[in-house]
Amino acid sequence: MTARGTDVKCSTSQERRSANATQNANTVVIVSADGEWNAVRAFFPACELQESPFGEYFYVCADDSSSLEGIVLFHGGWGKIAAAASAQYVIDKWVPRLLVNLGTCGGIKNRIEKGTIILAEKTLVHDIIELMGDQQAHIKHYTTDIEISWLNVPYPCPVMRTVLVSADHDILPGEIRGLVENHGAVAADWESGAIAWVAKRNNTRCLILRGVTDLVSEQGGEAYGDNTHMWQESTNEMMAKLLSGLSAWIVQVAATEQ
Numbered sequence: 733m734t735a736r737g738t739d740v741k742c743s744t745s746q747e748r749r750s751a752n753a754t755q756n757a758n759t760v761v762i763v764s765a766d767g768e769w770n771a772v773r774a775f776f777p778a779c780e781l782q783e784s785p786f787g788e789y790f791y792v793c794a795d796d797s798s799s800l801e802g803i804v805l806f807h808g809g810w811g812k813i814a815a816a817a818s819a820q821y822v823i824d825k826w827v828p829r830l831l832v833n834l835g836t837c838g839g840i841k842n843r844i845e846k847g848t849i850i851l852a853e854k855t856l857v858h859d860i861i862e863l864m865g866d867q868q869a870h871i872k873h874y875t876t877d878i879e880i881s882w883l884n885v886p887y888p889c890p891v892m893r894t895v896l897v898s899a900d901h902d903i904l905p906g907e908i909r910g911l912v913e914n915h916g917a918v919a920a921d922w923e924s925g926a927i928a929w930v931a932k933r934n935n936t937r938c939l940i941l942r943g944v945t946d947l948v949s950e951q952g953g954e955a956y957g958d959n960t961h962m963w964q965e966s967t968n969e970m971m972a973k974l975l976s977g978l979s980a981w982i983v984q985v986a987a988t989e990q
Contacts, residue, residue, distance in 0.1 A: 757791075757826035759982050762808040762833050763971075764815055764923040767964050769807040771971035776805070786818040803982065804828075808923070811900050812857065815923035819930040830985045831931050832939045834974045836967050837896065837921040838903045838953065839944035840911070844892065844918040846947055846966075849974070851891040852940035853878055856915060857925040859899035876928040878938055888980035889973075894918055896942060898925030902956070903948040919944055939981060943970035 763769050769787065773779070779790040787807030804826060808818030823831065839846060856875040860867065880893075897917045911917035924940050931938035945966035946955035955963040 757802065757804045757828055759830045759832060759985070760804045760806055760822045760826050760828040761978070762806050762815075762818060762822065762831065762927060764808050764833070764835050765810045765967075767967050768835050768971055771968045772805055772807075772975065774968070775972055775975050779805070784818075784821065786814060786821065803978075808927075811922050812898065812926040815926035816930050819927045820934070823930070823934045823936055828936065830937050830939060830982065831927070832941070832978070832982070833924055833927045834971065834978070835921065835923070835942050836945040836963075836970055837919040837942040838955075839919045839947045840903065840908055840917060841947040841949035843912065844944055844947075846944050847970075848944045849889060849891045850896060850919055850942045850944070851880065851887065851893045852896040852924055852928065852942065853880055853893045854895040855925040855928040855940070856895065856897055857899065857929075858897045858911065858915060859901065874925060874929055876925070876932050878928055878932075878940065880939070882937070882984065883981075884984055889977050891941070892918070896921060896924045896940065898922060902953065905948060905950045905952055908948065908950055937985065941974055941981070943974060945970055
């Protein structure tokens with residue numbers, strides 16, 4: 733059986749930047765979930781919104797935050813399909829030196845604390861079910877090691893460097909043991925695996941920062957069911973924290989290019 737998909741060599745980001753110089757933006761920040769984007773809108777109330785095929789976006793101007801002037805904030809949409817498509821869209825449109833994904837994630841109870849910010853050094857997509865071949869080989873195909881050696885230590889804020897696992901569903905209590913034993917998971921989201929995978933194939937530097945807003949155990953999730961308001965409240969706080977510290981992370985890109 734042949735692998736389902738082949739790697740295609742893309743042009744380098746510098747080559748594409750030269751070809752599309754009129755549309756450049758040094759940094760594009762993708763925000764995936766609707767609730768996360770609502771928090772971004774609240775953080776930048778004066779933003780001038782524009783529309784893309786995926787959602788709204790805006791350029792951060794000096795009136796919003798002089799330290800982030802010229803940065804694009806982009807609502808990419810939830811789930812792996814929207815995440816992959818919107819990541820490719822922003823790379824093609826703006827040819828950024830840095831692609832950032834800010835957002836939230838669910839943590840596995842007793843593996844990580846609520847409020848922790850994860851700096852992803854590896855992502856993988858775990859909801860692949862292969863019945864005609866080697867499932868682990870197919871999961872490996874969508875596993876991405878993220879190059880973050882360009883970041884200076886100490887980091888702008890306390891983080892946990894670790895793997896983030898993605899699927900088109902929230903953490904299922906019954907799958908926690910397998911996620912921990914097979915992948916060393918401490919937290920999961922819906923989009924980071926797709927965004928990192930696309931960025932790497934476009935030779936685009938990628939930074940993924942996700943904050944843990946709620947915890948899930950084998951008995952259930954504290955934000956599940958009728959408690960989704962808890963997720964939104966935690967998301968508002970986490971996104972404000974991530975956005976407040978964003979410029980300190982972005983400035984390190986320019987420092988490595990001097």
